[in-house]
Amino acid sequence: MLNQLGLRFKLLKDDRIMIIVMTVMALALTFIFSSSMSGSYRPSIMVIDQDRTQESRAFIKELQKSRLLDYRQAEEDEAIKQIEQSMAIAGLVVRNGFGEIVHEGGEADLEIIRIKDSVELIQLEGNVRSTFFQFSSKYKTALATVEIIKEIRPDIDEQRVFKETQELSDEYWKNRNPFKLTSTVLSAEKDWAYNPLIHYLIGFTLFFSTFTIVFVGADILKEKQQNTWQRKLVSPVKNTTILLSLLITTFTVGMAQVGLIVIIGNYFLDIVWGMNIGLMLVVFAGFVYTFTAIGLVLGGLAKSFEQLSAFTPIILVASAMLGGTMWPLEIIQSKILLFLANLMPHKWALEIIEQTAAYGLNINNYIVTILVLFGMGTVYLLIGIYLHSARTVRQS
Amino acid sequence: MLDIIDIHKAYNKTKAVEGISFQVKKGEMIGLLGPNGAGKSTAISMIATLFKPDRGEILYQGESIIKNPKVIQSKLGFVPQEIALYPTLTGMDNLKFWGRTYGLKGSHLKEKINEISEIIGIRDRLKERVDKYSGGMKRRLNIGCALLHNPEIIIFDEPTVGIDPQSRNHILNAVKEINRRGATVIYTSHYMEEVEFLCQRICIMDQGKIIASGTKDELIGTIDSDEKTTLKVEGLTEKMIEKMREISYARNLVVSDDSVIFNRKGNHVNYSEIIDAISQEGGKLLSMDVQKPDLEYVFLQLTGRALRD
Ligand SMILES: Nc1ncnc2c1ncn2[C@@H]1O[C@H](COP(=O)(O)OP(=O)(O)O)[C@@H](O)[C@H]1O
Numbered sequence A: 001m002l003n004q005l006g007l008r009f010k011l012l013k014d015d016r017i018m019i020i021v022m023t024v025m026a027l028a029l030t031f032i033f034s035s036s037m038s039g040s041y042r043p044s045i046m047v048i049d050q051d052r053t054q055e056s057r058a059f060i061k062e063l064q065k066s067r068l069l070d071y072r073q074a075e076e077d078e079a080i081k082q083i084e085q086s087m088a089i090a091g092l093v094v095r096n097g098f099g100e101i102v103h104e105g106g107e108a109d110l111e112i113i114r115i116k117d118s119v120e121l122i123q124l125e126g127n128v129r130s131t132f133f134q135f136s137s138k139y140k141t142a143l144a145t146v147e148i149i150k151e152i153r154p155d156i157d158e159q160r161v162f163k164e165t166q167e168l169s170d171e172y173w174k175n176r177n178p179f180k181l182t183s184t185v186l187s188a189e190k191d192w193a194y195n196p197l198i199h200y201l202i203g204f205t206l207f208f209s210t211f212t213i214v215f216v217g218a219d220i221l222k223e224k225q226q227n228t229w230q231r232k233l234v235s236p237v238k239n240t241t242i243l244l245s246l247l248i249t250t251f252t253v254g255m256a257q258v259g260l261i262v263i264i265g266n267y268f269l270d271i272v273w274g275m276n277i278g279l280m281l282v283v284f285a286g287f288v289y290t291f292t293a294i295g296l297v298l299g300g301l302a303k304s305f306e307q308l309s310a311f312t313p314i315i316l317v318a319s320a321m322l323g324g325t326m327w328p329l330e331i332i333q334s335k336i337l338l339f340l341a342n343l344m345p346h347k348w349a350l351e352i353i354e355q356t357a358a359y360g361l362n363i364n365n366y367i368v369t370i371l372v373l374f375g376m377g378t379v380y381l382l383i384g385i386y387l388h389s390a391r392t393v394r395q396s
Numbered sequence B: 001m002l003d004i005i006d007i008h009k010a011y012n013k014t015k016a017v018e019g020i021s022f023q024v025k026k027g028e029m030i031g032l033l034g035p036n037g038a039g040k041s042t043a044i045s046m047i048a049t050l051f052k053p054d055r056g057e058i059l060y061q062g063e064s065i066i067k068n069p070k071v072i073q074s075k076l077g078f079v080p081q082e083i084a085l086y087p088t089l090t091g092m093d094n095l096k097f098w099g100r101t102y103g104l105k106g107s108h109l110k111e112k113i114n115e116i117s118e119i120i121g122i123r124d125r126l127k128e129r130v131d132k133y134s135g136g137m138k139r140r141l142n143i144g145c146a147l148l149h150n151p152e153i154i155i156f157d158e159p160t161v162g163i164d165p166q167s168r169n170h171i172l173n174a175v176k177e178i179n180r181r182g183a184t185v186i187y188t189s190h191y192m193e194e195v196e197f198l199c200q201r202i203c204i205m206d207q208g209k210i211i212a213s214g215t216k217d218e219l220i221g222t223i224d225s226d227e228k229t230t231l232k233v234e235g236l237t238e239k240m241i242e243k244m245r246e247i248s249y250a251r252n253l254v255v256s257d258d259s260v261i262f263n264r265k266g267n268h269v270n271y272s273e274i275i276d277a278i279s280q281e282g283g284k285l286l287s288m289d290v291q292k293p294d295l296e297y298v299f300l301q302l303t304g305r306a307l308r309d
């Protein structure tokens, strides 16, 4: 076994270009993402003001102070267009009668328009809720203050008192921003809110690793072509030892690549992955394991190394697209595509990391994901082993 | 030691081996001679446990290697027809890897690598990468990798294809030396001279079957052979030629200058009638050249085709 493993690691130098290129590309992307993330990314929300009262305008102004979301006011048609083109993640409609409700008290009638549920919408809801709470309490405080003072001194300038009270409470709230509190709850470690760029970063890390993994796996075909495979088959070394040494090497290389990106991102580029690194590496291990097995299957199906090199990129890119590494699955509508996404290990790995980043770790979901990834990998592994035992011979 | 009993193998529709049987005795060197596509590689791949025959049995010391390939694998050295080496590793690394694959370790492995690289003549090139080797060097290393573990039986599949005469001679002598040291050898080739030079026993293969087997002389004896006989005679006369034409075994007799050429028909005849005819007419036999039929000729007689095209 050691001898077989030693050989594999020695032969890695043949694939070094592929391994280095894929790792460097992923690292470069991580670097680019990390620098664009430090500038604050704010998802856009289209705001439609149907009420058009002083109150509604004041409320929208209040919303626009948010450091996390970019509220942009627009007419209804324009707003819908922006949302449909994914230029904005959602729309917020301030309904008719908003002003009255603020005056009289009661439930504010606000509506969120969206195409798909996404993590940012939770943020939006929270933000709107707390802003409204803040806004209406300031408003009511000011109203009450005017009432009280009017009873003592009926000749006061109502408008002035109202305005000054509001400004005063503004001052007061400024240092006790309730939303700041909420955001601290979201991420205990840093002042951080979920950033959708993370999605692409993880997506591309996974995507590039698949190339390394599958091509290292293609070594079986190379060996068949250079006849060393046949020579090993007639030797006393067990077939399982030969396959296992190959799988272990491939897995190690794949893990080294994703691990490097996770760790460099975390410690040197200040990327907040939103999940404990250890737990995240277990998810990646499941992913790498599955792709190692997929590499074995592809190697078993291809007739030659050249054939494999030709069709593998297509498969890898297609599966990465389906698995949602290129764009969030939230924007996909087709039921078939969403079903297919479930068969892609990318989807599972991405989803659990994003969920954890947004809502915190859900142990049950986490365990299910790990089981799904390793289960998927094992199915592919068995198919791969079958393919390779069924046709051990391929003479030139 | 080895019993090959009626093995068959087809690839999809191509019947590569159709019922081959032979025995290999301990210490002997047996040759499989046949043209390209005769089924030699397919036959010995089955003996080497690379794949199982569709039908038939192969016994190693009475045990089936089809049911249990393990019994022969560690005893066997297999030199495949195609070069089976890691091109990006050095010769040394290749030898080490294959040696360890057969369980060799440490100083014993080192000794064997020294010994074998001496025999095959690549000792001073071990530190170079294999893809820098010439065709002949690769062939030699390809052989060397199969010899490290002192195999009891060694199978050579056309080990001299496509190389220079010097490497070829080196390889042939190495094979002979290995056999002299006690290894049993199965050697396949489509070169008649190699098989003749090396092997005591020869199986001639064609289209998936063994069409004849035995020692070289036995094989030649099986066919109704013609020997091309050329006589140089001093004082050749018409009468003399007339007499020679009457001899029953001399066929197609032609005369040019002082030479008489004919095909001698049949196996066990002597030349006294010819000599009598010459001396009775006062001639003098200067030289006699008998061209014995070779295995090439045997193949031609058996199949109507040449061994090589
Ligand atoms: N892997 C294969 N697939 C299909 N046909 C094959 C394969 N290997 C050999 N053959 C065919 O089987 C026959 C015997 O081939 P082979 O055993 O290689 O002969 P030899 O070694 O005597 O040249 C040939 O007709 C060849 O084309």
Ligand SMILES: [Mg+2]
Residues within 6 Å of the ligand: B037, B040, B041, B042, B081, B157, B158
């Ligand atoms: Mg052959």
